Amino acid sequence: MKNSKASHLMTKYSIFFVLLFMIIISTVMNNNFLSSRNITNIAVQLSVSTILAYGEMVLIVSGLLDLSSGAVLALAGVLSVSLYKSTGSMAVAFAVAIGVAVIFNMINAFFVANCNMPAFIVTLATQMAARGLALLYTSGQNILQIGNYVKVGQGKIGPMPIPVIFMIVATIVIWYIMNHTKLGRSFYAIGGNEEASVASGINVVKSKYMAFLINGILVGIAGVLFMARVNAGLPNGAVGYEMEGLTAAIVGGTSFSGGVGTTSGTLVGSFIIGCLNNIMNLQGVDSYIQQVVKGIIIVVAVLYDIRFKNKKAPKVILKKEDEEEKKEEAPAAKA
Amino acid sequence: MKKYLAAFMALAMAATALTGCGGGETATEETSGDVYKVAYIARAQSDSFAAWLANEMKAAADQYPDIELTVFDGEADDAKENAAIENAIANGFDAVIVQPNNGEAQRPYVEEVVAAGLVAITTNSRISGIEGASSVDADPYKQAQVNAELALTQVPENAKVVVLKGPSGNFHADERLKAWKAEFFDKRPDVTIVGEDFANWNKDEAMALMEDWTIAHGDIDAVISMNDNMAAGALEVVKGNDMYDDMLVYGVDGTAEACLLIEEGRMTATCLQSAIDLAALNMETVHKLLTGEETQIDTDIAEVLITKDNATEYVEMYRERGQITD
Numbered sequence: 001m002k003n004s005k006a007s008h009l010m011t012k013y014s015i016f017f018v019l020l021f022m023i024i025i026s027t028v029m030n031n032n033f034l035s036s037r038n039i040t041n042i043a044v045q046l047s048v049s050t051i052l053a054y055g056e057m058v059l060i061v062s063g064l065l066d067l068s069s070g071a072v073l074a075l076a077g078v079l080s081v082s083l084y085k086s087t088g089s090m091a092v093a094f095a096v097a098i099g100v101a102v103i104f105n106m107i108n109a110f111f112v113a114n115c116n117m118p119a120f121i122v123t124l125a126t127q128m129a130a131r132g133l134a135l136l137y138t139s140g141q142n143i144l145q146i147g148n149y150v151k152v153g154q155g156k157i158g159p160m161p162i163p164v165i166f167m168i169v170a171t172i173v174i175w176y177i178m179n180h181t182k183l184g185r186s187f188y189a190i191g192g193n194e195e196a197s198v199a200s201g202i203n204v205v206k207s208k209y210m211a212f213l214i215n216g217i218l219v220g221i222a223g224v225l226f227m228a229r230v231n232a233g234l235p236n237g238a239v240g241y242e243m244e245g246l247t248a249a250i251v252g253g254t255s256f257s258g259g260v261g262t263t264s265g266t267l268v269g270s271f272i273i274g275c276l277n278n279i280m281n282l283q284g285v286d287s288y289i290q291q292v293v294k295g296i297i298i299v300v301a302v303l304y305d306i307r308f309k310n311k312k313a314p315k316v317i318l319k320k321e322d323e324e325e326k327k328e329e330a331p332a333a334k335a
Numbered sequence: 336m337k338k339y340l341a342a343f344m345a346l347a348m349a350a351t352a353l354t355g356c357g358g359g360e361t362a363t364e365e366t367s368g369d370v371y372k373v374a375y376i377a378r379a380q381s382d383s384f385a386a387w388l389a390n391e392m393k394a395a396a397d398q399y400p401d402i403e404l405t406v407f408d409g410e411a412d413d414a415k416e417n418a419a420i421e422n423a424i425a426n427g428f429d430a431v432i433v434q435p436n437n438g439e440a441q442r443p444y445v446e447e448v449v450a451a452g453l454v455a456i457t458t459n460s461r462i463s464g465i466e467g468a469s470s471v472d473a474d475p476y477k478q479a480q481v482n483a484e485l486a487l488t489q490v491p492e493n494a495k496v497v498v499l500k501g502p503s504g505n506f507h508a509d510e511r512l513k514a515w516k517a518e519f520f521d522k523r524p525d526v527t528i529v530g531e532d533f534a535n536w537n538k539d540e541a542m543a544l545m546e547d548w549t550i551a552h553g554d555i556d557a558v559i560s561m562n563d564n565m566a567a568g569a570l571e572v573v574k575g576n577d578m579y580d581d582m583l584v585y586g587v588d589g590t591a592e593a594c595l596l597i598e599e600g601r602m603t604a605t606c607l608q609s610a611i612d613l614a615a616l617n618m619e620t621v622h623k624l625l626t627g628e629e630t631q632i633d634t635d636i637a638e639v640l641i642t643k644d645n646a647t648e649y650v651e652m653y654r655e656r657g658q659i660t661d
Contacts, residue, residue, distance in 0.1 A: 035550070037550060038550050041546050041547070041550060085660075135380060135386065139390060140380055140381065140386025140387065140389075140390075141658060142383060142564075142590075142591075144591055144595070144658070144659065145595075145659065145660060154571075226539070229542070230539050230571065232538065232592065234539070236382070236383060237537075238539070277543070277547075281532070281544060281548065282551040283551075284530060284551070287532045287533050288503075
């Protein structure tokens with residue numbers, strides 16, 4: 001009994017052990033690693049990509065994905081910076097960024113949910129369109145002198161940098177939605193088995209819209225944080241950030257086949273990549289080698305996670321899935 | 336699932352290829368018998384300097400009533416850029432100005448332009464040694480050299496410096512770095528490079544590197560950056576930190592942001608790569624070649640070193656262009 005409990009823990013938290021292992025190794029390698037300044041530094045550097053990763057996690061769990069988040073972030077960000085410069089209102093800045101990102105995600109949702117187009121194609125198309133619009137709007141030039149906008153990205157409340165506060169709030173909200181709401185369960189259901197979800201009365205179209213809506217809000221917030229952190233409106237900024245978000249979600253145990261993924265796993269996935277980048281920079285590792293090492297470690301981490309879950313405790317997994325199925329059935333029956 | 340993913344990938348690639356064939360924008364619409372049709376193939380409209388240069392090319396072309404300029408976007412992709420050059424040859428342009436994405440990849444296509452009997456110019460950066468082709472450029476080696484020569488006298492003895500590099504394999508990035516190595520690091524063996532990495536011209540990537548370096552190495556005496564965006568990123572990190580008040584920061588490009596930072600005394604120097612001058616010289620050159628005034632021209636714009644002494648002048652220039660407001 002005791003044994004199975006321990007192995008259950010190991011299984012459930014295997015990716016956490018990967019992070020823990022990395023932190024221990026990094027601390028031994030460089031005594032600056034665990035300093036509060038460096039931990040804050042890592043957290044700030046990861047805020048934007050972690051928030052994007054939550055959006056990707058929600059979408060992947062629902063059987064979708066978003067390749068446009070980096071480009072939409074840039075468009076939302078430059079429009080937000082520009083409107084802030086003319087109005088001086090941070091509320092307007094956030095409203096514009098979130099509004100723009102939500103509009104793009106509603107377009108994604110329309111084509112995916114109503115027209116049955118693959119999310120891969122639709123979001124690839126919106127990626128191009130959004131980046132093009134960002135460049136068109138700014139004529140390809142950076143927007144400078146953004147004034148107090150910068151405080152959202154570089155300021156602190158007490159000892160806590162503001163972007164990190166946004167990341168923590170996003171973590172709590174997404175965790176709550178995914179674990180304690182009917183909406184969250186509908187995401188797992190439609191990603192796990194869309195036909196069964198339809199049969200059990202879940203409004204699949206609505207759930208897909210909701211998944212993109214959540215992603216849009218997160219991308220909009222990330223847009224403000226990104227531009228504020230770099231103290232400029234960069235139409236070329238955040239290129240490839242969708243991949244960072246996707247990678248964090250996948251390393252954190254989100255399954256590309258849908259229906260599987262957690263908020264805590266995504267957070268850990270993001271920190272695994274962030275810590276890896278950080279320790280290699282602290283150690284002065286050559287950047288070509290950095291890319292190779294990153295590739296290898298990501299594969300090893302995910303391989304370890306998958307093998308641990310599949311081999312060491314198959315029974316427990318089965319039990320856990322049974323429980324989850326029961327959980328999913330309950331709200332479905334109510335609906 | 337795998338099968339679907341593969342299908343999506345194929346579709347995605349087809350979609351990307353299709354969008355790559357798009358046409359350009361025309362600066363002047365009407366065509367008459369005496370008007371020369373000039374195609375400008377920009378490296379990428381998404382790169383802020385290339386975008387600025389494309390805009391200035393249009394403005395400069397407007398000064399010549401007998402030139403009609405059409406701008407095409409190479410989208411930072413050799414295949415697309417080469418296709419755009421071939422299209423320009425096929426579509427009856429009189430002159431083709433190419434801003435290469437990668438000089439060697441575009442070389443045979445520029446040779447095709449020459450072979451077709453059209454005026455060929457390579458610019459920013461030039462592809463040298465093509466017989467019959469002309470070139471207009473700013474010399475990236477010299478741009479870094481003027482900074483490096485200043486740094487020789489400014490950087491303190493036994494200084495700890497960090498180096499922010501542009502994209503690997505980019506001609507301007509490589510030449511600027513080569514100049515720093517030859518004109519500064521080789522002459523100052525006392526200086527230690529404590530951090531050196533690619534930030535790919537990007538401010539956000541430079542910020543992340545600088546954050547990690549300040550933690551790993553504490554005091555840093557100088558930042559040697561291959562462009563101004565990355566230099567500004569490094570400065571963003573140490574903003575308001577007294578420890579870095581004396582830190583020297585060198586860039587290249589002379590962007591609006593760098594001019595402001597130099598005026599404020601936070602950045603040390605940059606070298607202006609003026610898209611205005613480059614565009615004007617391109618139009619002057621293409622006009623001379625088209626009218627037969629000359630048959631072959633290789634020319635460079637001057638390098639202008641911007642320091643605290645003359646920064647205000649360039650801040651004014653950007654203010655007039657609306658890139659800096661009060």
